[in-house]
Amino acid sequence: MNTQFRKGIIEMCITTLISxxxxxxxEVVQTIAVYTEINEGxxxxxxxxLTQEGYFRTYLKESSSGPARKYYSITDMGREFLYKQKREWxxxxxxxxxxxxxxxxxxxKEDAAHEQA
Amino acid sequence: MSKLEYLKQLEEALNGKISAAELNxxxxxxxxxxxxxxxxxxxxxxxSKNLGIPSEVAEQILNAxxxxxxxxxxxxxxxxxxxxxxxxxAAEDSVKAGTSAAKGMLYIAAAILMLxxxxxxxLAVGSVTISAVGMGISSAIIGTLAWAAVSIxxxxxxxxxxxxxxxxxxALVCIGVTVxxxxxxxxxxxxxxxxxxxxxxxxxxxxxEEGKGEEV
Numbered sequence: 010m011n012t013q014f015r016k017g018i019i020e021m022c023i024t025t026l027i028s029x030x031x032x033x034x035x036e037v038v039q040t041i042a043v044y045t046e047i048n049e050g051x052x053x054x055x056x057x058x059l060t061q062e063g064y065f066r067t068y069l070k071e072s073s074s075g076p077a078r079k080y081y082s083i084t085d086m087g088r089e090f091l092y093k094q095k096r097e098w099x100x101x102x103x104x105x106x107x108x109x110x111x112x113x114x115x116x117x118k119e120d121a122a123h124e125q126a
Numbered sequence: 127m128s129k130l131e132y133l134k135q136l137e138e139a140l141n142g143k144i145s146a147a148e149l150n151x152x153x154x155x156x157x158x159x160x161x162x163x164x165x166x167x168x169x170x171x172x173x174s175k176n177l178g179i180p181s182e183v184a185e186q187i188l189n190a191x192x193x194x195x196x197x198x199x200x201x202x203x204x205x206x207x208x209x210x211x212x213x214x215x216a217a218e219d220s221v222k223a224g225t226s227a228a229k230g231m232l233y234i235a236a237a238i239l240m241l242x243x244x245x246x247x248x249l250a251v252g253s254v255t256i257s258a259v260g261m262g263i264s265s266a267i268i269g270t271l272a273w274a275a276v277s278i279x280x281x282x283x284x285x286x287x288x289x290x291x292x293x294x295x296x297a298l299v300c301i302g303v304t305v306x307x308x309x310x311x312x313x314x315x316x317x318x319x320x321x322x323x324x325x326x327x328x329x330x331x332x333x334x335e336e337g338k339g340e341e342v
Contacts, residue, residue, distance in 0.1 A: 034155055035162035050177035051186055053155055058190040062197075075161040079154075 019047070020055055021098065024083070024091045027065060033078040056081060064090050127174040129160040139184030144191065152187060240320065251309045258302015265295025
């Protein structure tokens with residue numbers, strides 16, 4: 010798959026996760042890794058970029074064990090970005106679905122009915 | 127690869143390419159990642175493998191930074207290009223529509239811009255012309271008067287003096303004509319340059335660099 014395309018979708022998913030609750034890096038990576046094979050090192054650059062864009066803000070929180078965790082939390086700008094991304098996503102997936110798997114025409118439905126009968 | 131080795135390689139790959147503060151921040155992030163992985167019972171070696179080769183991760187970090195910077199500078203670029211596009215489309219409209227209002231407006235705008243320049247140029251050309259012609263006429267008159275004085279009053283003037291007067295007048299006229307034609311030439315080439323400026327084509331190759339391949 011086009012890597013740029015994949016990256017865009019992963020960005021959208023990360024933004025969605027963080028819009029639901031503040032998360033730290035490892036948590037984000039592991040959540041994404043459940044669904045798809047991913048070079049775990051590539052998630053941090055995405056988190057960093059989205060932070061630099063102003064979509065996330067970060068804060069450190071002491072952990073009971075080990076070093077402090079850096080949490081990512083969504084900003085208003087991030088929410089706006091996500092809203093736009095999701096709308097675009099809905100548009101494009103609708104288009105792809107209709108073109109790749111068009112609904113049956115009336116004739117085709119009739120043929121299917123005959124075959125069954 | 128151990129955690130320390132991994133972080134060292136990552137640091138080396140990024141060193142000098144980003145600020146020290148950013149570098150520290152990034153190394154902190156990856157160190158945190160190792161610690162979280164270890165808490166889940168993973169070996170450093172395994173965590174390193176899952177993160178990917180340090181030099182590649184460094185490249186992605188630098189690319190991500192470049193993207194952010196490109197987006198920020200292109201805000202200015204975009205504004206400039208938008209302005210250029212508006213102007214260009216107005217110019218194109220005027221060419222297409224021929225005698226349309228756009229063309230008229232374009233010429234009015236150009237005329238307003240050029241008005242002071244033209245005014246000064248006309249003034250300069252006019253004054254030089256007048257002075258040249260004036261000098262020529264006055265020298266001729268002086269010459270004639272001198273000649274008349276010679277013949278009527280019988281005052282003997284050296285003929286060389288009269289000839290010198292007339293020649294001086296002619297020379298002044300020649301200089302005047304040269305200066306005026308030079309100014310006219312300069313004015314016409316200026317106008318031509320302005321015209322060229324208005325019909326200038328937008329340079330090609332403003333396409334944004336398409337995204338580089340990155341394994342995610």
